[in-house]
Amino acid sequence: MQKPLNVILPHLHMPVKKSGSREQPIIIGLGPAGLFAAIELIARGFKPILFDRGKRIEERTVDVHAFMTKKVLDPESNIQFGEGGAGSYSDGKLFSRAINSAHINKVLDTFIRFGAPKEIATVSKPHLGTDVLCGIVRNMRNHILDRGGEIHYRSKMTDLLLSDRCVVGIIINGEREYRCSSLYLAVGHSSRDTFEMLHQKGVMLEQKPISVGVRVEHPVEVINRMRYGDHSPDVSAAGAATYSLHYTDKKINRSVHTFCMCPGGEVINASSEHGMMVVNGMSDSARSSKFSNAAMVVTCRTTDYPSLHPLAGIWFQQDIERKAFLSGGGSNMIPAQNLLDFLNGKVSGDLNRNSCAIGTMSADLHGIFPLFVNDALLSAFAVWREQYPVFVSSDALLMGAETRTTAPLRITRNDKFESVNTRHLYPIGEGSGYTGGITSSAADAIRAVNAVIG
Template identity: 40%
Template structure:
């Protein structure tokens, strides 16, 4: 017999397994001493709006019967080694999940990745952190698993397609992720655990007869009569398929240049640009959980989400927090020498003493300086690249990042010194008002003041901004038909996920990759 209940619990009752079992069984009048009575949480979210933090829990109790599985997507991967094949460019979440979905549907994927596998990437990440050397083919953005593998692992999304989201989470769990991601309202795997899971996803593709090619860079397309037949790699190899899914991520600028050079339709797209802000995690906990000293042993590191509408020269634009990383680290995410980009990550335990978040300004195409109009659909990307170069120069032309204490930035004072930081390449005290474009700096100053009103204690010189956070989304869109997902000009080309401007984050990218595989196969491969 199964019983279900919705509860509001204290943190101790929610996060201490024995206390949770005792509390739930007491609600049902059942004896906690009976080992054949099982209790578990199926949904959990923190409510910190009141002075006392509560945890909303949906729970199940099984009396004298076993748990039913939390995973509901039972997927069989058939052998497709001799099946018709498609080409997938990019082994991030969109590419990997497109490959898995193709296998489900009886089609062989050829998954092509410019970077290295997860193990091979580690040496290059160490080089950028310790020696300030950026490998343009292997870094925090490029390589197996994409940007998410070594930069965070947050799995929540704004998508409303709950069934499809659950399916993606089930696949992660079946490849080694904790079942906790099926329970938490804001699931998170952690950068320390994602590499093993990504490896398991790859092994599933290989066992089923798919192919995965690392350190293989696509440099051209094989197109006949406005129909793509395959791709050409840097070594000159031609890889053919019945369709191509383009899932290269938002930082593959050379791919946008290639598309533009070949007169394949692309469009400039609004994006966002700003900084990473770093506080102590203890300060954020005290603000969010209303505690005097620390959050205690049960509550997880707290997060926040902030937004404010700013006005600069009569034009309103939003400023918002992005990719907030509780108990996390700031990492260098440049993809080429001569640029500086920062991003955030969190390990699964979220046990760093730092909290960081991107705080970024919405950049519309009309905000771009006039000199970028000459770049046409690449205008926003070229503006983005120039800001990253200016920040690199301000930091001393290494991966040392320019930084400034938060209140000093708002008051336009150069910081006499900087705080301890999680950013390994180091910081340099710089007036960020002179580095960032005026319309970005002005809006950030206004927003920080308002954020300080919404979160008392947030605006402080015990926090610092670190620049620049510029890869929040693609500054280029590769258009596609709303129904077929196919490029409107080139047949059999299916632009996908973040790099095409249609997703943001691991889960939404994975979902979009699956949909592209389904659309391609339904249209061009006979069942």
């Protein structure tokens, strides 16, 4: 039996207003992939039309702050959706494994051109921070508009128009039609209703493995002591230290690893759907918070999903997120448990001080996850307790659930970046299922435009 996605599909009987021309490429999504695709298209002489379901970065920031303080979620304007994409509210890492790639270098040079500090081109682990990223996004927007591109906010693609398995246009907000001969789909990893619509339209999708787990947070001084020893330099002089941990549980053949480590950052509620709870980490450029956090996630296989359906990875995520929401009292507060209590199977009486502006609620995090996730986390923390006693200590706090590490599916494409069964549809960025992170998503967009235009 298929599980519902809790989405509202377009009313196809609604009157349609036509606009646009077939010569203008259309881009869906204003995250790194969408923005860099637009910049590359403009450099090639095109005037793209961009649509995003969310708001301008300035308005989006207001909505995010209101969510953190009032706990009222706007499903279309939040940590996941809006101009700049999910990466705008993160640590702003610009790391990629393809360090010497010409496309990666072009991405870094483009960021510098639009306001990033020049040192990102030379340091080993560059990062921007939310405050700097938001300014860069504004500069990119102005560049696109100044050169004849169009940007439409609060504009969700609700239908895909096809003729003989070829994209001929889209419907926005169930009422406005735009014709096009090339559609760059840069929707991000959390556009679940869009994935549902694509599946209904027959676009080829396939399952992809993900990782899920918790956020672990410590005072900055604790992590600095773990990295530098008891005589670690003052934080104000050395800055907030980073770390990376990996463990493989050979008994159950699962790996546990850090993801998106945020030194001097904060843990945020990154939900984009009512009744769901997702956490993420965020830092400003100075990494000036008194806390450091990282996701601690367990590898999941597609065989862990409830069925072979291409959307089953989403259902797997939603099941965890729904349990996490209820564990937080159903109030958008983040469920949390002191690490030692998690290891001892005990609900925490008093939670450790933490960075969460939206608030935390004591909960048994074991009840959120499948058994294999709990078992892998327990094994990893037991090993790290021997290796890093400062890390697995009374100073550590766990929060959940971390589920959006990557897209749980892939919009299958060929080496020309085109959907394998839907012509003129070009999935790019994290939502395509082929990339992860700001830099690789931006580079993916550049490569796609080059492949399409030649």
